[in-house]
Amino acid sequence: MLEIIRTNDVVILSLAESLMKDAGIHCMIADQSMSVLEGSLGLLPRRFLVEGDRVNEARRILKDAGLEAELRP
Template sequence: MKLLLSTTDPTVIAFAQALLAGEDIDSFVMDVHMSTLEGGIGLFPRRMMVADRDLYRARVVLKDNDIPDGL
């Protein structure tokens, strides 16, 4: 798995997941439950991971839709 996206904005994660699913690219979001530790203030970024073989295609999808990678 490779890191594709890191952001504190949950709407960006949801939009990126929808776009990748439309292109048949599986993704996995890490650090989703960190808000319970931080008190829900959005301090820690969520990370979106994709398979090594899908990384290039996923980056193209995000770039074509003006989603910054946050890396």
């Protein structure tokens, strides 16, 4: 699994997750449980991970959906 987005915006994460599921790409949002430690303030970013062998495809899908600015280099 490789990180392609890091954000604390749950809407972006939800959209990215939905797009990956529609494309059949396994994905995962890491660090969701950190909200317990931060008190639900939304200060700690979550990491959006996708299958390593489908990273390029996932990045293309997210760019096509207008999320290019959210992608990690």
